[in-house]
Amino acid sequence: MKSKSSAPGKVILFGEHFVVHGIKAVLCAINKRVFVTAEAIDEEKISIKSNIGDLELDKNKNIDEINSPLKPFYFLADKLLKEQSEIEGIKISIKSEIPLGVGLGSSSACCVAGAGAISGLFSEKTKDEILELAIDAEKTIFKNTSGADCTVSTHGGIMVYDKTGFTKIESEPNFQLVISNSNIEHSTEKVVAEVQKFKDKNETEFAELCSKESELIESVLRIFKKNEIKELGEKVIENQKFLEIIGISNDTLREMVKVGNKTSFGSKITGAGGGGCIFSLANEENAEETLKEFKNKNYECFSVKIDFKGLDTF
Ligand code: PMV
Numbered sequence: 001m002k003s004k005s006s007a008p009g010k011v012i013l014f015g016e017h018f019v020v021h022g023i024k025a026v027l028c029a030i031n032k033r034v035f036v037t038a039e040a041i042d043e044e045k046i047s048i049k050s051n052i053g054d055l056e057l058d059k060n061k062n063i064d065e066i067n068s069p070l071k072p073f074y075f076l077a078d079k080l081l082k083e084q085s086e087i088e089g090i091k092i093s094i095k096s097e098i099p100l101g102v103g104l105g106s107s108s109a110c111c112v113a114g115a116g117a118i119s120g121l122f123s124e125k126t127k128d129e130i131l132e133l134a135i136d137a138e139k140t141i142f143k144n145t146s147g148a149d150c151t152v153s154t155h156g157g158i159m160v161y162d163k164t165g166f167t168k169i170e171s172e173p174n175f176q177l178v179i180s181n182s183n184i185e186h187s188t189e190k191v192v193a194e195v196q197k198f199k200d201k202n203e204t205e206f207a208e209l210c211s212k213e214s215e216l217i218e219s220v221l222r223i224f225k226k227n228e229i230k231e232l233g234e235k236v237i238e239n240q241k242f243l244e245i246i247g248i249s250n251d252t253l254r255e256m257v258k259v260g261n262k263t264s265f266g267s268k269i270t271g272a273g274g275g276g277c278i279f280s281l282a283n284e285e286n287a288e289e290t291l292k293e294f295k296n297k298n299y300e301c302f303s304v305k306i307d308f309k310g311l312d313t314f
Contacts, residue, residue: 001039001040001121002037002038002039002040003037003038003039003117003118003119003120003121003313004035004036004037004038004117004120004313004314005035005036005112005113005114005115005116005117005120005311005312005313005314006033006034006035006036006113006116006311006312006314007033007034007108007109007110007112007113007116007153007154007310007311007312008029008030008031008032008033008105008109008153008156008307008309008310009029009030009032009033009034009097009098009104009105009106009108009109009153010027010028010029010030010104010105010108010109010149010152010153011027011028011030011104011105011177011179011270011271011277011279011304012025012026012027012103012270012271013026013027013028013158013220013236013270013279014026014213014216014217014220014235014236014239015213015217015239016243016269016270016271016272016273017191017192017195017243017246017248017272017273018209018210018213018214018242019146019161019162019163020192020195021199021206021210022162022163022210023162023210023213023214023217024160024161024162024214024217025148025160025161025162025217026158026159026160026169026217026220026221027148027149027152027158027159027161028152028157028158028159028306028307029152029153029155029156029157029158029306029307029308029310030104030177030179030304030305030306030307031304031305031306031307032097032098032104032302032304033096033097033098033109033113033307034094034095034096034097034098034106034109034110034112034113035094035095035096035113036073036092036093036094036110036113036114036116036117036118037092037093037117038077038090038091038092038114038117038118038120038121039090039091039092039121040087040088040089040090040121041088041089041090041091042088042089043088043089044058044059044088044089045057045058045059045089046058046059046073046074046077046078046081046089046090046092047089047090047091047092048070048073048074048077048091048092048093048094049091049092049093049094050070050093050094050095050096051094051095051096052069052070052100053068053069053070054070055068055070055073055074057074059078059081059082059089060078060082061074061078063075063078063140069107069141070094071140071141072107072110072111072114072137072138072140072141073092073094073110073114073118073137075136075137075140076111076114076115076118076119076133076137077090077092077118079133079136080118080119080121080122083122084122087121087122090118090121092114092117092118094110094113094114096109096110099181101185102181102271102275102276102277103186103188103270103271103272103276103277104179104271104277105149105152105153107138107141107142107149108134108138108145108149108150108153109149109153111134111135111137111138111150112130112131112134112150112153112154112311113311114134114137115130115131115133115134115137116130116311116312116313117313119133120313127154127155127310127311130154130311131147131150131151131154131155134150134153134154135147135150138150146161146163147166148161148166151166152166152310153310153311154310154311155168155310155311156307156308156309156310156311157169157170157172157306157307157308157310158171158173158224158306160217160221169221169224171224171225171227172306172308173224173227173229173232173306174227174283174305174306175229175232175281175282175283175305175306176282176283176284176287176303176304176305177279177280177281177282177303177304177305178260178264178279178280178282178287178290178291178294178301178302178303179270179277179278179279179301179302179303179304180256180259180260180277180278180279180280180294180299180300180301181276181277181299181300181301182252182253182256182275182276182277182278182299183275183300184250184252184274184275184276185275186272186273186274186275186276187272187274188271188272190274191248191272191273191274192272194247194248194274195246195247195248198246198247205245206246209242209245209246212242213239213242216235216238216239216242219235220232220235223235229265229281229283230265232265232266232281233264233265233266233281234265234266235266236265236266236267236268236281237261237266237267237268239268240257240266240267240268240269243268243269243273248269248272248273248274249269249273250274250275252275253269253273253275253278256278256294256299257269257278259293259294259297259299260278260279260280260290260293260294261280262290262293263280263282263286263289263290263293264280264281264282264286264287264290265280265281265282265283265286266280266281267279267280267281282303287303290303291303
């Protein structure tokens with residue numbers, strides 16, 4: 001018996017870092033996916049194959065003793081095997097279109113698609129039940145996850161979130177995002193700690209930035225209703241200025257933002273910064289041209305659209 005699922009990656013459109021300090025953030029699912037196939041096997045094993053390596057272990061291992069990025073898949077398979085007596089073992093294979101470790105939500109998409117495919121071997125689960133499993137699986141690698149990435153990957157579309165919860169934005173704008181990768185590795189945890197230092201040293205300035213970011217998010221939510229891409233681009237540019245001030249940018253990212261701003265409606269860092277990716281807001285008229293600008297400067301880049309489907313089980 002086989003069960004298959006796929007789930008999308010994500011981009012933070014507005015509000016990264018400020019969200020850690022209580023402001024709302026807006027994120028969207030993108031049409032780059034992780035595909036997971038789970039298969040019931042007769043052997044009492046959990047066997048995982050992916051393009052970043054393989055993992056094969058007996059059941060009932062202590063999850064804290066497993067040192068592998070594939071740990072969430074083991075967690076899911078082991079947990080669901082324990083709850084029943086019909087299936088002996090599980091073979092899992094993973095294929096991903098999402099670049100790893102650059103803030104595009106690859107690990108959350110793995111957890112969501114993994115939870116969908118593995119639970120599909122047992123009983124029908126609702127999207128919300130799968131999401132709950134996925135967040136538990138993600139916690140095996142990021143203990144303090146807000147759950148935002150898994151939520152947008154499960155439900156698709158655009159979402160606004162803060163520490164109190166998530167709301168889906170119902171409009172379906174048809175913009176494209178040109179994503180370019182600095183190929184500079186970053187640690188979200190470290191950059192978040194640096195922003196905390198900035199906040200401690202510049203309390204009044206940081207409080208002012210938080211209230212400006214909050215106003216920006218409220219106007220972004222109004223703009224979504226009107227589907228006004230130029231206005232949205234202005235907000236992207238404004239948000240990037242705030243990210244510069246709190247110190248998460250660097251020369252490479254600034255240069256990339258400049259390249260993107262030549263032809264797109266606006267560019268900004270997405271996610272933690274310090275490295276990782278930026279996006280440029282575009283539509284069918286300027287996406288190709290924007291990609292060309294990045295390619296001419298030898299930046300790794302690609303364009304994405306919003307994914308409105310989220311988790312897909314088949
Ligand atoms: O690097 P990413 O895409 O995982 O984004 C981190 C976003 C932060 O706001 C910097 C941290 C957080 O937990 O929200």
